[in-house]
Amino acid sequence: MITGFLWKGVVRDRGRSIMPFIVVTIGVFVVVFLDGFMGGMLSNMIDMTARFDAGHLKVVTKAFEENDMEKNNDLAILEADALFDQLRTHYPQVSWSPRIYFGGLLDIPDADGETLAQGPVAGTAYDLLTNQVESERLHLANSLVTGRLIGSGKEALVSVDFAERFEVSPGDTLTFFGSTMYGSMSFTNLTVVGIVRFGNAALDRGAIIVDISYARQFLDMENATTEIFGFLPDDLYKQEEAEAIKRDFNTRFPAWEEDEYAPYMLQLADQSGMGDMLAYMKSITFIMVVMLVFALSIVLWNTGILGGIRRYNEFGIRLAMGEPQGHIYRTMLLESLMIGAAGSVMGTILGLLLALYLRKYGLDYGSMMDNISMLIDPVIRAEITPRMFWVGFIPGVISILIGTALAGMAVYRRKTAELFRELS
């Protein structure tokens, strides 16, 4: 019965409700939006890192894993076809894909075939001709600035930075100089068929992409591969699932314990500091929520004190009428629960709306990324998750309850013996 009575007071007395409502709304809005935005940023990092650097799962030799910064092809996996069969048999839900990294010099000839320029290049070979999924996963079609995608073995895509630096265009033939898996010299001619821009400095700086079947020929890596990437269903990374597959593989194929050239499985969180990054992002959200509760509680405590001064006579008359102090205190908490719930709903809606907007249109900060090597898309899009429906709501309600609980203690300090004097 008293709830309806209190609700009328909350709705009608804007001086009582509007300030706490606005404070809670803003706080919850910030948390919900930042949760969606940071979640989107994290997903973006996971996605880019998975696609280009780590996979959700990755099989390498133990020796390669221990020297993974060097990307030495002499530590590559041999008998790769047999290993593929095993992986597809035991983990059919995972999309497996081989990759080879290579480095060397590209020689750019002039019209007469003489060397015009030379530049270092970092190459990656993907399974582009037999596995359409790999091309889609790399968003190659969308990244193409000019030209076309690779259609046969001796063709290559070069990054836009490299193309601009050495004035390379589609149709040009380049000569690659490098070394084979066994250390002997390797060279081959490649025809540039397209120029790509991934929008990420780490990928766009001096990169060349070829099909893996031809890379195996000129790098002397028949039935070998540097790494085998695994992607979970729908290309969605699930840390627990990836960890379970990794553990199973490393238990099922324990040869790596004694043979450094035996395959060994990693998951995304094990690589490139991603585990720390994931833990860090989770901590950030937790810290953000704790800070919100703390800051809002302080503000709402103050608001509650001001409200208590405004309603000094009201509480006095209620005490005189025989309402126990504990009951007045509980009604204050109930009122704050109503205001907190309303503010939290509003803040959640506003946070979701802005996150939805940023999911659709994204925030392009590519110009700030020119010199940053992180694997992250320059257009960050917020992510909408079920968590956003409560991540701000609960702290919003809790903070106003704490603020009111602290401010409301003043009711217990009120002396009934003073009421006649105070209310006259």
Added chain:
Amino acid sequence: MAPQSIISLTDLVKTFPVGNGEFTALNRVNLTIDVGEFTGLVGPSGSGKTTLLNIIGSLDCPTQGEAHVLGKSVSTLTAREAAELRNNHIGFIFQSYNLLPVYTVFENVEFALLLQGIPTAKRRTMVMEALEWVGLTDKEKSKPSQLSGGESQRVAIARAMVKKPAIVLADEPSANLDAANSHHILQTMVKLNEQLKTTFIFATHDEKVMQYLRRIIHLQDGAIVRDETIGEG
């Protein structure tokens, strides 16, 4: 039939600490008030009127002596028991009307019944009855800001009376009103006193109020100096 005592004060003393000493607000007060009295505590400021109302209203405890209200010893009541006594049996009327500004006239009067947990339908009947006593049934949906001073005080009377308390304590109820409104609210209270046998106790030095009192207790320096029953000569 002999009148029934509703308030009994015996050798009542109330002191307050002042600096290193103490101030005696009530000094060995002995007083009995019967059911249905229309009584005034009269005296200059500092004579102990409000302190006496505080103790009778279970808002404060005596330092010494006994105060029995409706058979209960005020000194031994816990805060919750004192609140219950006020909630169920004592109504208050203040010089300032102290209506809750965001609520309507109806809701202001209803609040006392909400605290008692009375069901909605019965509450409505009781509130409308109380508003009828004070002649404000047509104002039930008005807000306090839309009322005159006299109307506001009549709402305060309805709020005090709606639960049909045994005792109503009124502290200078007409101090903020003009003569016409003062007489109006006092006549209303006299009528309720007669109809409901509610005991009214006023703290006042307003001549207009004194015209209506049937017993005047004069206080000075915390002691009763004269206790006169009007009409007995």
